Amino acid sequence: MGTVTTIGLDLAKNVFQVHGVDADGAAVLRQRLTRGRMLKFFAKLPPCLIGIEACASSHFWARQLMALGHDVKLMPAQYVKPYVKRGKNDAADAEAICEAVTRPTMRFVGIKSPEQQSAMMLHRVRLILNRQRTQLSNALRAHIAEFGIVAPIGRNGIDQLLDIVADTEDARLPTDVRTCLDMLAAQLRIVKEQILENDRRIMASARETEIGRRLMEIPGVGPLLASAIVATVPDPSIFRSGRDLAAWIGLVPRQNSSGGKERLGGITKAGHRYLRQMLIVGAVAVIRFAERHKSKRPWLVQLLARKKVKVAAVALANKNARMIWAMMSNGERYREPQIA
Incomplete structure (x- = not known):
């Protein structure tokens, strides 16, 4: 058996599939591993290139295998799929991963540290808590409206409803109804406290790093987006340019070009949804501020003169993504554009 130089590793919860090839590309290793045997198996192998699909637990296993001296590459699952020859099983997936990781044009995913994964978990939990707050608020409004009590839109309206629920002297709500609404109100208070604590931790994580503090100098980039x-x-070097980062986020035009004719549509929306949402929200805030206070940024003034606000917001979000890549790559600070 030849020396294994490249391995495709198909991850799962308890059973893992390994496909290895030698320097000539001949398959020399096909094996299934249990979770307990994983690290023991790779510790006996000489250092080699290991390809893994970017999926649940992939960053953890990448760090573990790198600690054993292996070169680990993570790849988006949609880029591995074309290399599956036929059928769908663990062995075919591992073989496809092994083939894809050797392609010179393959795009890889940066391996995150535990600290980076922890920071991103704060954002995911924040989204869950915000959804729960909205659900509880809507439930309160709907249930109490059945008894002819409505309140204005917004948080002030919810506060008015909570005061009514807490007022035991208000005879408009039957006892059983008030008991149920008290349960929802108690959950809403807990969720609000958790959101405040979560936001404090996100702001702290944004200010902890030097790059986070520099990114917050860009108009439209706050602690949430910087974190x-x-x-x-x-690692910003996995992107060749700022345009590649903007494309990964999904802020570049969709192409349907053929025969030398270039056809561009709306943005692809094929990248990181959360970052795209945050960039566009920040860009809208910058545009609203510019409209009220007469912005001195010539590029933005000219853009707003010929484009609608939403189109301008996407263009500004694209520009901010490119500036973010430049600042992360070069270590520079934000410089406000000067009027010619």
Whole structure:
């Protein structure tokens, strides 16, 4: 058996599939491993290139295998799929991963540290808590409206409803109804406290790193976006340019070109949804501020003169993504554009 130089590793919860080839590309290793045997098996192998699909637990296993001296590459699952020859099983997937990781044009995913994964978990939990707050608020409004009590839109309206629920002297709500609404109100209070604590931790994580503090100098980039960028993009060098980062986020036009004719549509929306959402929200805030206070940024003034606000917001979000990549790659600070 030849020496294994490249391995495709198909991850799962308890059973893992390994496919290895030698320097000539001949298959020399096909094996199934249990979770307990994983690290023991790779510790006996000489250092080699290991390809893994970027999926659940992939960053953890990548760090473990790198500690054993192996060169580990993570790849998006959609880029591995074309290399599956036929059928769908663990062995075929591992073989496809082994083939894909050797392609010179393959795009790889940066391996995150535990700190970066922890910061990104704060953002995911924040989304869950915000959804729960919305669900509880809507439930309160709907149930109490059945008894003819409505409140204005927004958080002030919810506060008015909570005061009504807490007022035991209000005869408009039957006892059983008030008991149920008290349960929802108690959950809503807990969720609000958790959101505040989560936001404090996100702001602290954004200010902890030097790159996070520099990114917050860009108009439209606040602590939330700066923390998410630092946690999501562990190594900016995996992108060749700022346009590649903008394309990964999904802020570049969709192409349907053929026969030398270039056809561009709306943005692809094929990348990181959370970062795209945060960039566009920040860009809208910058545009609203510019409209009220007469922005001195010539590029933005000219853009707003010929484009609608939403189109301009996407263009500004694209520009901010490119500036973020440049600042992360070069270590520079934000410089406000000067009027010619």
